[in-house]
Amino acid sequence: MSRIGVFVCHCGENISATVNCEKVAKITGELKGVEFSTDYKYMCSYPGQTLIKEAIKEHKLDGVVVAACSPRMHEPTFRKACAEAGLNPFLCEMSNIREHCSWVHPKDDLTTEKAQDLVRVMVEKVKKNKALNSIKVPVTKTALVIGGGIAGIQAALDIANCGHKVIMVERQPSIGGHMSQLSETFPTLDCSQCILTPRMVEVAQHPNITLHTYSEVESVDGFIGNFKVKIRKRSKSIDEHLCTGCGLCTTKCPQKKIPNEFERGLGFRPAIYVPFPQAVPNKPVIDREHCTYYIKGKCKICEIVCPTKAIRFDQEDEVIDVAVGAIVMATGFDVLKTDYFPEYGYGKYADVIDGLAFERLASASGPTQGEIRRPSDGKIPKKIVFVACAGSRDPAKGIEYCSKICCMYTAKHAMLYKHKVHDGIPYVFYMDIRAGGKNYEEFVRRTIVEDETQYIRGRVSTIYEKNGKLIVKGADTLMGAQPVEIEADMVVLATAGVANHGAEELAQTVHISYDPYKFFAEAHPKLKPVETNTAGIFLAGACQAPKDIPESVAAASGAAVKVAALFSNDELTRDPLVAVVNRSAPPVYSQCVGCFLCQSVCPYQAIEREEIKNRNGEVIKTLARVNEGLCQGCGTCVALCRTKAIDIHGYSNQQVYTEIMALLND
Amino acid sequence: MQEFEPKIVAFVCNWCTYAGADLTGTSRIKYSANVKIIRFPCTGRIDFMILMKAFENGADGIIVSGCHPNDCHYSTGNFHARRRWIVFRNLLNFSGIDTERIQFSWVSAAEGFKWADVVNNTVKKIREIGPYENYNKIAVSTLFKEEGATNE
Structure with a gap:
């Protein structure tokens, strides 16, 4: 006869607002094998856990069911509490009456009944639970x-x-x-x-x-x-040990017109290149897609000029195991691609660029040495429009979230622009300015007040080119959605940050x-x-x-x-909810017939072959055995085993069948 | 007449659908109380005898749900579940068991809305089909060869 304790949590009002917790505790307390049942405001709190511990000792409980939130949240908490009271932690189960019941159903009798059903299921399950010991596995540090x-x-x-x-x-x-x-x-x-x-x-x-x-x-x-x-180490086509990073090869490479990804396409790089001067490691790689040798079969100029003979055209990818x-x-992260903004002409007009490209223009090591010059003709733009929320917070573009960083970097861009082009006028189209962060709001304020940036609350509908100018059409919603048209020299889109x-x-x-x-x-x-x-x-x-x-x-x-x-630990303790093949002590009897279907489906190679020998050392049968250290407890082998010789702790056939019967027969 | 309240059991994996159903709760999305969840480590663990057991004990409908293909916490469990279902479905059809009552779905840990939809749609469907009284007749007829027992 079991002695099970049922503990129903109110979770403040999270559960008790829709579930009658007292009733759940009372009804489930009458179930066969339930020795003790109660309800409490916050079961996970210190007094709540103490309540459980004392009940375990006082009523000599051999199983605990906590009806509260999701076991993904507090199962470790309550299992630990049980262990502290001397009860094996794996004799504690949780019924999820918050996420799966009180939060998703209205306040009525059906909700309370569902909570009772869920608790009953766990009471029956816990009767079939076994005391288990944690598994210890080593840690690779x-x-x-x-x-x-x-x-x-x-x-x-x-x-x-x-x-x-x-x-x-x-x-x-x-x-x-x-x-x-x-x-x-x-x-x-x-x-x-x-x-x-x-x-x-x-x-x-x-x-x-x-x-x-x-x-x-x-x-x-x-x-x-x-x-x-x-790890696949892609071939760099150089011997890193010999290369000194002198960079001679990068200056002699005949391919010089490859768009530089690091400069967001605003500059060019050769086929053998270092992405930027401060790169770490500061040794070049050959871009095989653009290298003349890999395309036409001849060139090898870099090999000729290399003083240390470090070029390796035949180098192959290396796969290492760690x-x-x-x-x-x-x-x-990445930023949205150009094809998202046909209405802004991004990708079509050279002077419509994204924020990262503007960073390169403003950078002292960038393609213009830090001067703000527009990509099309190298002129200094006198009117520049920054479009915030280009893609972000826009369900039409499939991105409903706020990209969070754009308000701040747009303010920074406007400020940097004004610092470099004193007679220039920066405009910013924005939806809201979200500058939550230490000294962030003050920074935006400076951009507006000190650097005289024109902030226009509204969205840009379209951008098109006319007589060498970019016509930006938008609305000013603070002026009653009045249409605004700006003849800009350059447009910077604060494109959404994406995965x-x-x-x-x-x-x-x-x-x-x-x-x-x-x-x-x-x-x-x-x-x-x-x-x-x-x-x-x-x-x-x-x-x-x-x-x-x-x-x-x-x-x-x-x-x-x-x-x-x-x-900080030499060994890890892991939940012992692993598969196990049934067997008796010698003479070994097992339902396992040695078909090893389990071995073929195991994703962790956790099934081993064990040979059972007689006294003469002859193999009489081969059984499957689960390596506890490797088994992760998915249970695919259990579902597959044709003789039901393999079962899984915590989700055993017996436990699952009991749960189903308890759920459907009240 | 009182509306038929179907009993539906959901067998879900711990990592995706159980977490997804938790998210439904955290997001306070309401759904029908007819569905009750039994947690499994992985859909790969869900032996189809478990489904039979549920029908035997009076379930009117069943939901089996796990991680989307390629997203399985254990790499391949959901593929095994899917493959097993394809084979098993034929056997069920052959035996005269109503496969319409079994809803297979993929609900990830981020799809709280989808879980509510799966539940509500399944409840609606099972309400339309009605209570499953035929299963035990089929089971009995197979065992005892009673004539006419399989007639709807």
């Missing part, structure tokens, strides 16, 4: 950081400074990310390169950090503490979830902002949502602490 922008750099340095090894993978030939493209940063206007490049160098020189640029993650297997990762214990995703290209595929490769906009999803929007739902994988920076630099850095340091906390 090396972290993988994917992405070498400011977030990745910060996370890598923080982890490395804790004394742990870090492997950093960057898709581009250099680390630095979008921040290296920026001219100056709000709200202090310190130069982006000046604050970023020392950190890039620090990464390259740190004894604990191994850097793989021009590389991508190809596959991720394993689990928290024990990931196995394949073992890591944790992964930090820091893959950053980086390839984000979806990467999420699938590393097995983390992502939101409908392909940004990576955090485990909890408030309380677990840097964790993912996959244990051991963390998020840093704008791969999660558009973020500015301070936020990215803060998130990266947060992720780094999570990694360091994980690495």
Whole structure:
């Protein structure tokens, strides 16, 4: 006979507003095997947990059901409380009567009845629960950081400074990310390169950090503490050990008219190139798509001029295997592509550019050495229009969210422009100015007041070219939606920040979830902002949502602490909710017939072959055995097993059937 | 006449649909109370005997829902579930079991709205089809070869 305790939580009024908690506790208290039942305002609070612990001791409970919020939220809390009271934590289950009941149904009898049903299911399930012991697995104290922008750099340095090894993978030939493209940063206007490049160098020189640029993650297997990762190091066509980074090859390369991605197409680069002068590592790569040798089969000028003979035309991609214990995703963001704005002529008129391109124009190391000159004819624009929310907060473009950084960088752009072109007039079309952040509002105020930027509240409907001018048509909604027409010399669109290209595929490769906009999803929007739902994988920076630099850095340091906390243990304890093949003590009897279908479906290679031998050492049968360290408890093998020899703790056939019967028969 | 309140069981995976249903709750999107969720680690765990068990115990409809293809927390569990369903559906049709009553869907952790839609649509559909009294007749007829038991 079971002695089960039922604890119904009101969650303040979150549950009790629609569910009659007293009634749920009373009715379920009458179920067979329930020894004790009660309800309480906040079960997860200290007094609530104490209530559970004392009931366990007083009533000698051998099972606990907490009817409260989602087990994804508080299952660990209550299991820990049970363990502290001497009850095996795996004899505690939760009924989700908040997210799955009180929040989604109106206040009526049906809702209370549903809550009772859900509690009854768990009471019956917990009767079939077994006391289990946690599994211990070793931790590989090396972290993988994917992405070498400011977030990745910060996370890598923080982890490395804790004394742990870090492997950093960057898709581009250099680390630095979008921040290296920026001219100056709000709200202090310190130069982006000046604050970023020392950190890039620090990464390259740190004894604990191994850097793989021009590389991508190809596959991720394993689990928290024990990931196995394949990294594809794309061929750079140079021998990095021999190359001194003198740059002679880049000056002699005959291909000189390739649009420079780093300069947002405003400048050109050769086929063998270093993305920007401060690149780390400062060694060139050959862009095989544009290199004359790879296209026509001859040229090799770089090979001839190279003083150290470092060019390797026959170099192939290299795939390396690394073992890591944790992964930090820091893959950053991208900005909307040109084809989203046919009405603004973006991509059609050379002088309609995006914010990142303006950063390059304003940058001292940019294509114009920091002078604001328009791309079409190199003239200094006297009237410039900035369009905020180009794509953001616009359901018609499929982007309903606010890109968050544009209000600030648009203000910065207007300010920088005014500092460089004193007689110029900057206009800003905006929807709202969202300048929440330390010294942000003051910064925008300065742009408006000191730098005399014309802020026009309204949206731009169309932009077209007429007599060498860009005609910007919009409305001023503060003047009663009065039409506004500006003859501008240049237009800068604050295009929406979107998920980086390839984000979806990467999420699938590393097995983390992502939101409908392909940004990576955090485990909890408030309380677990840097964790993912996959244990051991963390998020840093704008791969999660558009973020500015301070936020990215803060998130990266947060992720780094999570990694360091994980690495502070030599062993990890893991929930023992794993598959198990039934068998008796010798002479071994098992329902397993050794078909090994389970082995063929297991995603973790956790099923092993075990040979059962007789006294003479002859193999009498071969059985499947589950390696507890590898099994992640998906249960695919259980559903497949034709003899029902394999079962899974926590979701066993018996438990599941009991749940169904309890749910449908009241 | 009182409206028929169908009993519907939802078998969902822990990582996507359960989390998606949590999001439905967090977003306070209302849906019908007829559906009750049983949590599984993965749709790959959902043996189809489990569905039979639900019908046997009087379920009028069933929802099976997990991660979208390629998004499985365990890489491939949902593919196994999908493949198994394709094979199993034929067997159910052959046996005369109403496959209309089983709703397969993919609901991710970010699709709170979709979960409410899946639930409401399934409840609506099952209401139209009516209570499932035929299952046990089929089961009995298969066991005891009773004549005429399968007649609707």
